Amino acid sequence: MTDQHGTIESHPLQNAEGAEIYPPSAEFRAQANLNDPSVYWRAAEDPEGYWAEQAQNLNWKKPFTEILDWTNPPFAKWFADGELNVAENCLDRHVAAGLGDRVAIHFEGEPGDTRSLTYAELTHEVKRAANMLTSLGVSQGDRVAIYMPMIPETIIAMLAVVRLGAAHSVVFGGFSAESLRSRIDDAEAELVITADGGYRKGRVTALKPTVDDALALHGGGSTVEKVLVVQRTKNEISMAANRDLWWHEEITAFDGEHTPQGFPAENPLFILYTSGTTGKPKGILHTSGGYLTQASTTHRNVFDLKADTDVYWCTADIGWITGHSYVVYGPLANGATQVIYEGTPETPDWGRWWSIIQKYGVTIFYTAPTAIRACMKMGRQIPEQYDLSSVRLLGSVGEPINPEAWRWYHDVIGGGVAPIVDTWWQTETGALMISPLPGITQLKPGSAQVPLPGISAAVVDDEGNPVERGQGGLLVIQRPWPSMVRGIWGDPDRFVDTYWSKFGDQYFAGDGARLDADGDVWLLGRVDDVMNVSGHRLSTAEIESALVEHHAVAESAVVGADDETTGQAVVAYVVLKTQQDILTEEDAEAALKKHVAGQIGAIARPRNIYIVTELPKTRSGKIVRRILKQLAEGKEVGDITTLADTMVMSTIQEKITATR
Ligand code: WT7
Numbered sequence: 001m002t003d004q005h006g007t008i009e010s011h012p013l014q015n016a017e018g019a020e021i022y023p024p025s026a027e028f029r030a031q032a033n034l035n036d037p038s039v040y041w042r043a044a045e046d047p048e049g050y051w052a053e054q055a056q057n058l059n060w061k062k063p064f065t066e067i068l069d070w071t072n073p074p075f076a077k078w079f080a081d082g083e084l085n086v087a088e089n090c091l092d093r094h095v096a097a098g099l100g101d102r103v104a105i106h107f108e109g110e111p112g113d114t115r116s117l118t119y120a121e122l123t124h125e126v127k128r129a130a131n132m133l134t135s136l137g138v139s140q141g142d143r144v145a146i147y148m149p150m151i152p153e154t155i156i157a158m159l160a161v162v163r164l165g166a167a168h169s170v171v172f173g174g175f176s177a178e179s180l181r182s183r184i185d186d187a188e189a190e191l192v193i194t195a196d197g198g199y200r201k202g203r204v205t206a207l208k209p210t211v212d213d214a215l216a217l218h219g220g221g222s223t224v225e226k227v228l229v230v231q232r233t234k235n236e237i238s239m240a241a242n243r244d245l246w247w248h249e250e251i252t253a254f255d256g257e258h259t260p261q262g263f264p265a266e267n268p269l270f271i272l273y274t275s276g277t278t279g280k281p282k283g284i285l286h287t288s289g290g291y292l293t294q295a296s297t298t299h300r301n302v303f304d305l306k307a308d309t310d311v312y313w314c315t316a317d318i319g320w321i322t323g324h325s326y327v328v329y330g331p332l333a334n335g336a337t338q339v340i341y342e343g344t345p346e347t348p349d350w351g352r353w354w355s356i357i358q359k360y361g362v363t364i365f366y367t368a369p370t371a372i373r374a375c376m377k378m379g380r381q382i383p384e385q386y387d388l389s390s391v392r393l394l395g396s397v398g399e400p401i402n403p404e405a406w407r408w409y410h411d412v413i414g415g416g417v418a419p420i421v422d423t424w425w426q427t428e429t430g431a432l433m434i435s436p437l438p439g440i441t442q443l444k445p446g447s448a449q450v451p452l453p454g455i456s457a458a459v460v461d462d463e464g465n466p467v468e469r470g471q472g473g474l475l476v477i478q479r480p481w482p483s484m485v486r487g488i489w490g491d492p493d494r495f496v497d498t499y500w501s502k503f504g505d506q507y508f509a510g511d512g513a514r515l516d517a518d519g520d521v522w523l524l525g526r527v528d529d530v531m532n533v534s535g536h537r538l539s540t541a542e543i544e545s546a547l548v549e550h551h552a553v554a555e556s557a558v559v560g561a562d563d564e565t566t567g568q569a570v571v572a573y574v575v576l577k578t579q580q581d582i583l584t585e586e587d588a589e590a591a592l593k594k595h596v597a598g599q600i601g602a603i604a605r606p607r608n609i610y611i612v613t614e615l616p617k618t619r620s621g622k623i624v625r626r627i628l629k630q631l632a633e634g635k636e637v638g639d640i641t642t643l644a645d646t647m648v649m650s651t652i653q654e655k656i657t658a659t660r
Contacts, residue, residue, distance in 0.1 A: 015444065017517050020403070022410075022443040024419060028392075032439020033304050039437075043453035050454045051078070051482050054297040055289065058333070059093045060084050061262030064289070068480060074500045074507070075487060076480040078290030083262035086269060086288050087130075087163035090332035091123040092260060103337045106311075106360050107152050110199035110343025117152055119335065122159075125152075127258035129160035132250050136226055138191060140165030140263060143271065145189040145224075147171045147180055147211055149198020150342045153230045153247065154318050155328055157193045158270075162288075163260055167268040169283070172319025173198060173205070175601040177213035179281075181222070183273050184214065186283055187489060188223045193247075197233035202347050208237040265289025271489050272321055274427040275539035276498060277529045283489030284321075284427050290482030291325075292333055294431040298452060299330030302421050302435050303364050304393055311390070313339040313357070314366040320536070321427040322397055325483075326366060330431070345371060350378045354386035354413075365413065366395035368535040372405045372413075373565050380412045388413060393438060394420045398535025399567045400523050406445035424448035424523055426509060427537070428499070430483030433457060434521055449520045455481055459513045459521065464503040472514040474527060476506040529625075531560030531568045536603055540625070543570060543606070546599040550592060552576050552583060557615050557623045558606070561632035569607035571632040572596075573615060573652070585611045608632070610659070612652050619644045631656055 012020035029035045043050035048067040055064070064082025094102070100120030107115040117125070138144060144161045146168050148154040154170075161168045169187045171180050184192065192215075197206040208229055215222055229239070230247040239246070266287045273281040299305060303312065312331055316322035331338050339360050345353045353375075357365065375383065394414050401409075401422055410420055420443060424434040433455050434448040441449055451457040456478040458466045467473040477484075484507070488495040502508040512524035526532060529540045540558040547556040555575040563569035576588060583591075589609040597605040616624045619642075630637045631652060640646050 013442075015442075015516075015518055019444050019446075019516070022419070022445075024439055024441070024443075025417065028419060029439045032437075033306075034301050034437050035439035037440050039440075039453050040450075044456070047454045047456070047479060051290075051293060054454075055079055055082075055293040055482075057296065058084060058089050058289070058292060064265060070480055073480075073505065074496060075492075076290075076484055077266050078480075078482045079265040079293075082265045082289055084265065084289055084292075085163060085260035085262055086292055086329070087126060087159045088260035089292060090159060090329065091119060091126055094119045094335045095123050097335075099335055102308075102335065104332065105152055105155065106337070106339045108339060108341045108356055109151070110202070110341075110347055115152060122152075122156070124256040125156045126159045126163060127256040128251055128254045129156050130163045130258050131254035132247075133160050133164060133166075133191070135254070136191060136228070138164055138166050140267070142166040142191075143169055143187040143189045145169050145171060145180075145184050145187065145192045147173060147192060147194045147207055148230065148318070149173055149195055149200075149205070149207065149232060150317055150340055151195065151198065151230070151232055152340070153195070153232075155332075155340075157230075158318070158328055159332075162269055163258070165261065165263040165267055167270050169271040169273070170319055170324070171273070172317060172601070173207055174319070174603055176598055177210050177217060178599050179601055180210060181214040181217045183281070183283075184222060184224060186273075187271050190223055190225050191228065192224055192226075193228045193230070195230040195232040196237050197235045199233065199343055200347075201344050204233040204235050206233075206235055206237070212238065212240070263288060266486070268486075270324065272324060272427055274321075275530060275537045275542055276494075277539060277541060279539065279542045279545040281539075281542070282491070282494065282498070285486045285489050286430050286483065287486050290484070291430050292329055294481065294483035295325040295330040296333035298432040298435075299326060299336075300334050301437060302423060302432055302452070303366070303395060304438050305331075305334055305336055305364065307335045307337070310336065310363045311339065311360050312336050312364040312366075313341075313360075313362045314395075315341065315345075315353070315368075315371065316366075316397075321430070322366075325431050345375070350375065350382050351385060354383045354388060357388055357391060358386045361390040363390050364393045364395070365391055366397065368398040369396055369401040369405055370398065370534040370566050372396070372401070372409050376405060376408050377565065380408070383412050389415060391415065391418050394418050396420060396422045397425070399532050400446060400448075400525070403445040410445075419443055420445075422446075422448045424521070428485040428509075429477070429481070430485065433477065433481070444520055447516070447520045447522045451521075457521065458506075459515045460503070460506070464506055467515060469515050469517050469519055472512065472524065475509045475511045475513040475521070475523070476503055477509065478506050531570065533560065533563075533568050533570060533603065534566045538570065538604055542600065543572065543596055543604055546596050546604070547572060547574060547592060549599065550595045552588060553592070555615060557625060557628055559625050559629040559632055561607075561629055563607065570604065571608045571610070571628075572606040573610050573612050573628055575612060575615060608659070610652070610655055612655055614645070614648045614651070616640070616643050616648050616652070617645075618642050628652075
């Protein structure tokens with residue numbers, strides 16, 4: 001393979017099945033944090049011992065003597081008699097080690113404003129914020145909702161909350177007032193931290209007004225007592241007397257003296273909501289010691305982090321798990337220098353990401369396949385205008401990366417040399433689970449490959465028995481891992497039902513997978529009613545219930561259809577109430593798209609809405625989504641003999657062809 005400069009670069013070999021493989025270069029391997037494959041068998045021999053060793057990289061206020069407590073499965077406890085302060089591990093200890101002058105965060109605002117914070121400065125700001133939150137009554141066991149743009153104060157707020165032993169619930173800034181409110185209510189948050197707005201696509205996106213709307217819903221009464229507002233965009237907002245406070249005004253009263261207290265390893269760290277198969281999002285609970293151990297270990301090993309020289313950039317929003325584990329906790333616990341960027345990749349033009357890489361000399365870059373495909377579409381001539389030679393490692397997350405996108409990423413962004421780590425994990429797993437180790441693994445485009453040291457995953461059949469190589473099945477995790485979900489907030493039964501009722505002692509991830517002839521894992525997407533749109537998880541049931549809440553809608557069915565850029569796209573089939581005939585279909589479609597975005601958030605806006613007169617159902621009245629998915633993907637529709645009325649199909653088919 002030849003890169004744009006005409007030099008010979010790492011050449012893909014082929015494995016038994018004919019898949020391309022890219023062995024690590026001798027150069028990369030020599031300098032890698034992990035380059036001895038024996039790490040796998042050492043960890044497999046004694047996984048608990050392996051994780052206990054990793055946990056020693058953290059600062060414990062009270063050392064643990066227990067490693068794993070699995071006496072009450074599936075509720076795990078790790079390092080339970082130990083105590084630590086997560087914020088101290090991310091901040092103070094680096095300053096104490098003489099690294100206070102190292103840049104923790106290079107912030108790049110969308111309009112072009114920049115700010116760099118050293119570890120000493122970030123620690124100082126978090127201490128002041130912790131003092132401010134204490135004065136507002138925040139203490140161990142409380143929950144604080146955070147609804148913010150991608151700015152340094154978001155990280156400061158999160159770390160200040162956990163420094164006090166309280167837990168945060170970060171709600172992605174793209175979620176609607178309804179979604180925000182249901183998360184606030186479920187977690188019974190007493191404080192909301194937000195901003196007036198943030199910059200996105202060259203405009204101000206207001207956030208505080210959405211908080212106002214959320215708190216006014218359902219007659220207004222909520223658990224929230226105070227709203228703390230960071231000033232970012234200076235858009236006009238209203239401040240409620242006795243409830244709303246400006247961060248920059250309050251903070252002036254507090255100094256940077258704050259001694260971190262130790263909290264039990266199993267103290268709740270955060271709740272993060274994610275979509276499940278029912279309409280109600282699940283509050284995924286993570287705790288402190290095990291989570292931080294796995295987030296930091298995987299960040300160091302998989303991204304081959306050299307904290308004193310690397311400049312790391314993960315493009316995920318802090319509102320998602322990737323932002324929690326690989327923008328906030330993993331990198332900061334490791335003392336990394338990282339970039340955070342507020343805006344979108346196309347603002348002011350599609351060169352923005354590459355100009356940021358060039359400007360800060362980014363060495364490790366972690367993003368999602370959907371973004372890579374979007375950049376591919378714009379053409380390689382855009383990134384080729386920038387000097388990306390600093391890049392030495394690339395990461396991918398959120399969905400399978402198709403080999404074509406892998407090769408483009410490797411060649412155009414990675415100069416034909418940077419290894420790509422395709423990282424499989426979930427909100428529930430808290431940290432990376434299946435991924436290559438770049439100094440050891442022979443990379444195979446499209447496959448996440450092997451469980452990390454200390455993790456035991458398998459592909460099993462419906463009875464839970466491991467499948468042979470070359471076969472497909474369901475992905476399970478066989479043994480508890482340190483950063484595993486500790487429960488669904490307020491709903492222990494749902495936790496057991498969702499992940500453990502299928503196989504008993506094995507964690508059911510919800511993904512289909514195949515084992516290839518080498519024993520590498522290929523992820524095949526969700527096997528439940530969960531869609532993956534641009535690497536974000538959406539529930540078909542949640543969008544369906546949003547649709548039927550609209551007065552014009554009688555019935556709806558939502559499917560995730562393959563999409564070239566976003567992986568899957570939301571496609572809705574809607575039957576209108578008969579008296580709605582006066583609405584034109586175009587108007588109805590537009591109104592319903594807007595309605596879904598308003599109910600859930602812009603990410604849930606359907607790509608297509610098809611107004612139909614009937615939905616395909618079985619004789620017992622069950623909607624056959626499989627057929628609707630095939631139709632939406634323009635595929636041959638399979639067996640329809642189970643349908644009560646096969647005529648329905650031709651009318652829907654006509655509809656779709658007419659709108660194409
Ligand atoms: C689901 C989890 C955790 C990161 C962001 C998404 C899919 C995630 C990969 C990958 C194939 C992947 C799975 C998983 N997924 N990474 N590298 N290859 N599929 O977090 O919203 O909790 O979604 O994303 O289907 O179950 P999430």
